[in-house]
Structures are given as C-alpha cells and as structure tokens.
Amino acid sequence: MELVGETWFSVTIFAWFADDATAAGSLTGLRKWWSAFVSLGPAFGYNVKPSKSWLIVKAEHLDLAKNLFDGCGVGITVEGKRHLGAAIGSPTFVQHYVNEKVEYWVSCVRKLSVIAKAQPHAAYCAFTHGLITRMGGLGLCNPSANANFEFNSSIQVTSSLTKEIIEQQTCFRMSVVSSQRQAKADIIALRHRQLVCKQSELTPQLPASLRRIVSLSSEKGASSWLSVLPIEEHGFALHKGAFRDALCLRYGWLPNSLPAKCVCGHGFTVDHAMNCATGGFPTLRHNELRDFTAAALSEVCHNVAIEPVLQPLSGESFRYATANVEDEARLDVSAHGFWGSRHQKAFFDVRIFNPTAPSYRNTAVSSLYRRFERDKQRMYEQRIRDVEMGSFTPLVFSTFGGMGSAATVAYKRLASMLSTQRGQSYSSVVSWIRCSTSFSLLRSAVTCLRGARSHRGSPVTIGALDLAILEGQVLPSH
Known part of the structure; x- marks a missing residue:
C-alpha cells in the first residue's frame, strides 16, 4: 500500500491485481508513473520487468509514445494485448481474441463429445459441473x-x-x-x-x-448424483451403460437391450425389474441404505446396531391391529444418543418404494410418503415407545432418490452431528448424504435392470467423508 501511495501521481486510473500493476491515462502521466516504479519499486521488493510490460496506444499517439518511452524496454503496440483473461486494444484485436476463445471452446466441446462415447458420465460432469440440475x-x-x-x-x-x-x-x-x-x-x-x-x-x-x-x-436429493464429480473411490462414478440407464430411468425412457422375459417367468419391464424379488435385488437395495445409515450413525452415536432384536412382549397390547407383536421382531438400525440423551435408544427402519409402479401411479407422491411412514409408525412406534422406551423414525425413500419428511429430518440431524464431528460445513455434509443415498438408490436401480439376479453385495463405508467432499466438490444446495 505504501508503494501505491508513492506512485499516485497524475495517472487517471490505477489498479493492482496481486503483483500485476495496470494504469491508464495521458502518456506523460504514464511516463512519470513508470519512472516512479522503476526507481521506488526495489525498496519495496518490487522489481519491474520491462520485457513483460506493454503500452497500448492509439495509432495517432504512437510516435509520441515511442519518444517518451525510448530506451525503457517497454513494448508498445497499437493493436492490443491480453490482460487478466480479457483483451484490451483495437476492436479488430478484441474480436480476434474472442474468436480464438470461441474456437477453443468449440474444440473442447467436440473433444467432450468424443469422450462421451466411452465416458458419458465424466463428459457430462466436465460440461455441467456447478450448474443447477434440480x-x-x-x-x-x-x-x-x-x-x-x-x-x-x-x-x-x-x-x-x-x-x-x-x-x-x-x-x-x-x-x-x-x-x-x-x-x-x-x-x-x-x-x-x-x-x-x-x-x-x-x-x-x-x-x-x-x-x-x-x-x-425434481424432488430434493433426486438430482444429487448429477452434481458431483465422478470419482470412483468415493462411489460417485457410473460406467457408460449405468449412466445411460440412469438417464432412461430419470425420464421414463426405455433402456436398450432389455430381455423380453425375467428369469422369474414374467414379462420384463422397468417396473417389474424394480420390484422383482428374484435375485434379492430389492433386499440388497434396502440393505445398502441401511448399512450406510448405520455407518454414518457410528461416527456420532454409540451402541449402533444393525437389525436389533426387540424385547419379547409380556402381554402388552397396542392400539393398531397392524402393530408388530412378534417376539423376534427386528428393525433396521438402532443407536444411542441420536435424538435425546445419550442413554435414549433411537430405532430406524428403511422403506423404499417405486412410485412408478402401476398400483402407485395415480397417487400423489407426497401421499405415498405419508402412507408408508404411517404404516411403519403403526407397526413399531408404540412398541418402541412403551416397551423399549426409545424413539422410532421411519426412513422412507423413493427409487428416484427423494425421501419422506421423517427421513429428511433425521438425515438433517445426522448431517449436523457429522459436521460438528468432522469439522465440515453443515451444507456440505447434508449434500454429501444426499449424494450418497442418491447414488446408492441409483446403483441399485441399475442392478435391478441389468443384474444376473445373484445374491452378492457389499456394505458401504464413510471413512473418506472429508476426502469425498473435497475431491468430489460436493456443492451445498441453494
């Protein structure tokens, strides 16, 4: 700032960008400004390099500019120069500069179109990352x-x-x-x-x-898989077939090369593939979300269990006929210290439904979320409250990536706890949770379409949360 003050002089406009100085004004004023920099700069650690400096003038001032700056080593041009990513100079120079930029952009898009044949997910992300996909x-x-x-x-x-x-x-x-x-x-x-x-x-x-x-x-979370970089080690990458299938599922298009019949004997349609129990894919889809939730809870809660067995009943009765009264009743996940005190036990149960199934097509999606949450609550909530003295939260998802109101509240709470534990911003962690659940459901949907219907799968972990947010550039939702 001292150097700036020293070199104010009669320059009309003067600006710095890091260690790049720029000035505009009369030629005599600019000559004084230049001399001041050359003489005063070294005392402030600023050594001027004439070979990297340019003076842009109008053609009618060229001779005067050459006389004033004779022997300074400064380049002089009447055409123009690139400056901080833009162009300063004659209209012809600026237009030429812009044309080169456009030609380079067009060449990049053409290269992306070639890459897209083998890596459509990577090409898509390179073109759209940071743009709105909701x-x-x-x-x-x-x-x-x-x-x-x-x-x-x-x-x-x-x-x-x-x-x-x-x-x-x-x-x-x-x-x-x-x-x-x-x-x-x-x-x-x-x-x-x-x-x-x-x-x-x-x-x-x-x-x-x-x-x-x-x-x-358009549901919150349903587009999360489109907004992150395709980094395989974080579970954010789709191979070319999976990416194209994902787009077909997103817009109701018919994926290519589907079989005419399912191995179970029924006609093979997208809706049938999402629901067919042969091969256990709906169970694997459910278990992946269950395991992800349990892994995340284990970061911030204690005594986290998968499929905890409820206490056997001793004559207790419940309000709803659909209440689960079996002695070996199980829920998906339990954890201490999630909602209330560290000694209170919270129970969670996952439900995933296909909103495009024929039996659901004429029902509003919001009504389906409420129905499945209510069904779960009637089955377990009173038993959990009265017998286990805990809390119960139904985690209801659609196969498109949306979630019910109870699940939304629960995962926001989980994101808040994780952000405190990991030192990450809340918005980044909640976006990471949405990305992770979205990819989980999407991979499961593609498996339902293309899988060989065998019983194989592996749990997900969250060990690289910090790295996933950084390298995947998980963006906060607006």
Whole structure:
C-alpha cells in the first residue's frame, strides 16, 4: 500500500491485481508513473520487468509514445494485448481474441463429445459441473442463449469493485464484499425464478406420465448424483451403460437391450425389474441404505446396531391391529444418543418404494410418503415407545432418490452431528448424504435392470467423508 501511495501521481486510473500493476491515462502521466516504479519499486521488493510490460496506444499517439518511452524496454503496440483473461486494444484485436476463445471452446466441446462415447458420465460432469440440475433438468444450457444474462450478471457482481477502482480507493472496504455477496444472492434468486417460470411453462405440455416422472426427478436429493464429480473411490462414478440407464430411468425412457422375459417367468419391464424379488435385488437395495445409515450413525452415536432384536412382549397390547407383536421382531438400525440423551435408544427402519409402479401411479407422491411412514409408525412406534422406551423414525425413500419428511429430518440431524464431528460445513455434509443415498438408490436401480439376479453385495463405508467432499466438490444446495 505504501508503494501505491508513492506512485499516485497524475495517472487517471490505477489498479493492482496481486503483483500485476495496470494504469491508464495521458502518456506523460504514464511516463512519470513508470519512472516512479522503476526507481521506488526495489525498496519495496518490487522489481519491474520491462520485457513483460506493454503500452497500448492509439495509432495517432504512437510516435509520441515511442519518444517518451525510448530506451525503457517497454513494448508498445497499437493493436492490443491480453490482460487478466480479457483483451484490451483495437476492436479488430478484441474480436480476434474472442474468436480464438470461441474456437477453443468449440474444440473442447467436440473433444467432450468424443469422450462421451466411452465416458458419458465424466463428459457430462466436465460440461455441467456447478450448474443447477434440480427441477428435473440436466443443467445443460445454450451459452448463446444465456450470454446476455451472464454478462449482465458479471457487470452486477463487479460493479462495486469497479466503483472502488474508478474512485481510486487505496484501502479495500468490506462493504464491497457484502455488496458482491448480495449481488450474487440476487442473481441466484433471479435465475431460480426464471427456471421456475420456464418449468411452469413447459410442464403442462408434457404427457401425464412424463409430468409425474419429471416431478419425481425434481424432488430434493433426486438430482444429487448429477452434481458431483465422478470419482470412483468415493462411489460417485457410473460406467457408460449405468449412466445411460440412469438417464432412461430419470425420464421414463426405455433402456436398450432389455430381455423380453425375467428369469422369474414374467414379462420384463422397468417396473417389474424394480420390484422383482428374484435375485434379492430389492433386499440388497434396502440393505445398502441401511448399512450406510448405520455407518454414518457410528461416527456420532454409540451402541449402533444393525437389525436389533426387540424385547419379547409380556402381554402388552397396542392400539393398531397392524402393530408388530412378534417376539423376534427386528428393525433396521438402532443407536444411542441420536435424538435425546445419550442413554435414549433411537430405532430406524428403511422403506423404499417405486412410485412408478402401476398400483402407485395415480397417487400423489407426497401421499405415498405419508402412507408408508404411517404404516411403519403403526407397526413399531408404540412398541418402541412403551416397551423399549426409545424413539422410532421411519426412513422412507423413493427409487428416484427423494425421501419422506421423517427421513429428511433425521438425515438433517445426522448431517449436523457429522459436521460438528468432522469439522465440515453443515451444507456440505447434508449434500454429501444426499449424494450418497442418491447414488446408492441409483446403483441399485441399475442392478435391478441389468443384474444376473445373484445374491452378492457389499456394505458401504464413510471413512473418506472429508476426502469425498473435497475431491468430489460436493456443492451445498441453494
């Protein structure tokens, strides 16, 4: 900052980016500015390199520029130069620079299209990572159609910083940070409103069956698998066949090369594949979510058990006829210290349903979540409360990746506990949980389609949570 103050002089505009200095103004003022840097810079540890410095002038000022800067070693041009990722100079130079950028972008997209044949998941993530994939979409956008909005957004976000430069403020004010933060929030809100309007416009034009599928794909968590980098060691990668099958399932398209008949003897359809018990795939799907939940709970709770056996009854009676009164009754997971005191035992039971099954197609998804939560509560809640003196939470999921209200509350609580335990932000951990459950359900759905119906599987672990969030660039939900 002392060097900045020393070199103020008569320069019209003066700015720094890290150790790159830039100035604009009259040629005589710029000559004084340059001389000051050369003479004063070394005392502040700043050694000017003329060979890396350029003076951009208009053609009519070229001769004067050469005379003033003669012997300085500074390059002089009337065309233009690249500066911090942009172009400064004549309209012809700027247009040429932009054309090169566009040509390079086009070549990258063409390379991605080749990569997509063998690695569609990786190519998709390279093109869309960081974009919005909610509302049932894929986050694919047309840069030409979005160019004006993105340009105006950039102007809006940088306006406060531009004002600081024009006013030649030598101290960075925190009001700039808050102003930029607010501008970004306003842009995100505006983009969201635009997408909601577009969705409202397009949804009535869809066939009824596709409207339901898009609604399911729009649920919170259903698009999480599209928003992270495909890193195999964290369970976030899909091979080319699985990725294409996943897109077919997301939009109700018929996957390629399905058999005509299932090994159980029934006709093979997507709905049948999701529900057929032959091979035990629905059980494996259930168990993977159960094991993931238990592994996560073991990080923050004690006495975590998988399939804990309930105490046998001694004549107790319950309100609902559907209550489970078997002596060997089991739930999926139990843990101490989740909801209340460290001595209170919390029980969880997983239920996964296929919302596109023929018997569910005409029922609102929200009603299905409530129904299955209510069914679980009537089976276990009173027994858990009265006999086990614990709490019961039904964890209801759809095969599309959405979850019921009770599960949402439970996993938010789990994310809060994990974020404290691991020192990660809550938003990152809750997004990681959604990604993990989403991939679990998705892999299971693909297995139901393509599996050989054998009894094989392995539990998931969460040992690399910190690394998964960092390397997978798990993004907080907005």
